[in-house]
Amino acid sequence: MTFDKGGPGHQGVSVDAFLAAAALEPLPLEDDPTARLLGLVPDADIVLNRTAIKSARARSGLSVSDVAQRLTELGWDTRTSEVLQWELRGSADIVPARVTALAVVLNQPVEAITMPVPEDARMSAVQSTEQFAGLVRRWAQLFDTTLRAAEVALTSRMATAVHRGEIPDPARTLKTMEALVDELEKRQPQ
Structure with a gap:
């Protein structure tokens, strides 16, 4: 079936095409160029x-809750506990x-409040393991987020x-990360 509300030369949209377009899955957030x-x-x-x-x-005279409130006013739902974290x-x-x-909110350039993630061989060693990949999948499922x-x-x-200067060995790091994810999973309502 085709809807045709135009004059000569106007091509309508078929119901099949309309339904097919509605069934398309959106891109994962990390692959969406507009989101990027x-x-x-x-x-x-x-x-x-x-x-x-x-x-x-x-320096700006703001409290932690002031920062959270101003971020929320800018459209970023932010809890005081997040700012404290x-x-x-x-x-x-x-x-x-x-x-x-x-x-x-802090009246600072972005570069003044961020820093590059340090390149550390131990972090890379952890990230390249199957165990870490499994933890990533569990985290994504736990928080209903993308793998990235x-x-x-x-x-x-x-x-x-x-950043605190505590660089544990990869095995210990994986064990700690596993314990974190285990604990978070336990706290999830069934």
């Missing part, structure tokens, strides 16, 4: 600089657009330890 352009895909190459965020917030541990699983909003976002989230947990 809008800064909605986590960037594994940057991490929030916890000390820079805390210093900038203090950024100050205590940093984060690599925050999307660039949200980092930009945080920089605006899950990988960024888990990598940020490892990067946080590296």
Whole structure:
């Protein structure tokens, strides 16, 4: 069946074509070029600089809850506990657009509140294992997110330890990451 509401030379849309288009699955977020352009895909190459965020917030006279409230007003639903976590541990699983909003709230350039994720052979050794890949899949399922976002989230947990100067061996890191995911799975309602 074809709907044709136009005049001569106008071609209508068939019901079959319309239904087929509606059934298309959207691209995964990390593969969506529009999402990438809008800064909605986590960037594994940057991490929030916890000390820079805390210093900038203090200099601006804002409380942790003020920062959360202003981010929420800018359209980024943010809890006070999230801002506190950024100050205590940093984060690599925050999307660039949200980092930009945080920089605006703190009146800082993005570069002043971020830093590159350190390249460390031990982190690479962990990330290249099948065990880590399994943890990424479990994290993605647990938080209903993409594999790429899950990988960024888990990598940020490892990067946080590296930024504190605590670089455990890969086996110990994997064991710790496994314990974290196990515990989070236990807390999920059945």
